[in-house]
Amino acid sequence: MKLKEIAKVLDAQFITEAMDADDLDISSACSTDLMSVVLYYHSMNCLLITGLTQPSVIRTAEIACIKCIVFVQGKNPNLQTIELAKEKGIPLLSTPHSMYSVSGRLFQAGLPSSPEK
Amino acid sequence: MTPEINGNVEGSFQLIGGNFTNAGEASTQLKMKLFEFGVDDAIIRRAAIATFEAEMNVIIYAAAGQLHYYITPENIKIRVEDMGPGIEDIEQAMQEGYSTAPEWVREMGWGAGMGLPNMKRNSDEFMIESVVGEGTTVHMTINLNE
Ligand SMILES: Nc1ncnc2c1ncn2[C@@H]1O[C@H](COP(=O)(O)OP(=O)(O)OP(=O)(O)O)[C@@H](O)[C@H]1O
Ligand SMILES: [Mg+2]
Numbered sequence: 001m002k003l004k005e006i007a008k009v010l011d012a013q014f015i016t017e018a019m020d021a022d023d024l025d026i027s028s029a030c031s032t033d034l035m036s037v038v039l040y041y042h043s044m045n046c047l048l049i050t051g052l053t054q055p056s057v058i059r060t061a062e063i064a065c066i067k068c069i070v071f072v073q074g075k076n077p078n079l080q081t082i083e084l085a086k087e088k089g090i091p092l093l094s095t096p097h098s099m100y101s102v103s104g105r106l107f108q109a110g111l112p113s114s115p116e117k
Numbered sequence: 118m119t120p121e122i123n124g125n126v127e128g129s130f131q132l133i134g135g136n137f138t139n140a141g142e143a144s145t146q147l148k149m150k151l152f153e154f155g156v157d158d159a160i161i162r163r164a165a166i167a168t169f170e171a172e173m174n175v176i177i178y179a180a181a182g183q184l185h186y187y188i189t190p191e192n193i194k195i196r197v198e199d200m201g202p203g204i205e206d207i208e209q210a211m212q213e214g215y216s217t218a219p220e221w222v223r224e225m226g227w228g229a230g231m232g233l234p235n236m237k238r239n240s241d242e243f244m245i246e247s248v249v250g251e252g253t254t255v256h257m258t259i260n261l262n263e
Contacts, residue, residue, distance in 0.1 A: 040235060065158075
């Protein structure tokens, strides 16, 4: 699923304008506020749905090869987080919807859960 | 610095307890190094996850530590040792969901009790030693050729 489509389904705004972000192809998603759970999932083109906004989320995403992060409930990360995301080339999105609603919308749109191994 | 001996590469990073700002830097650099060597993406990812979890535990629980890596054509060996409180019951600590992380750590998204299980799961060989009051050492080996 293209990131452009994901943003539309979630009424989300891009916080960072990563290069070619619109055409980024996402194949699965994972919703959590636990960093080790992000690291538990095994998927290469995964989207992270979270309510946590500190820089360590970006670090974790990078290590886990997460392609994009969606912040739920209108949360906006601080400047430090945004700068780090830019440096790592990870696009950030913010949506007004809750984690449950975001997950439901994407699942319904055909985006599967990231495989647990 | 990464001295190269007979095609083998080794290096180390100092880790400082409580330093969340640079947390993950050692793992990121190791990841880049493996990428330069043309290591398979899935193996790089496993090594990065295992290293990052070990790095985070030092930052969260210990005063200071060191991460050492040694890469050969066959495998990568990672040793993470710290000067920290040590672990009293290793078997209990290895269980998924067991965590003593304080509230402020949980607020940052850590403390699921999945770190040690994640390290074990992503490495081909895993060993942990700990002395209460002295520190903890984690040894991990990840094979580069499946
Ligand atoms: N280096 C260490 N020094 C002292 N205690 C440790 C160390 N590493 C782990 N522990 C102990 O083992 C427990 C389990 O560690 P583990 O990494 O599996 O989970 P966690 O750090 O609590 O949560 P998570 O890693 O999922 O964020 C910790 O809560 C802590 O009590
Ligand atoms: Mg941990």
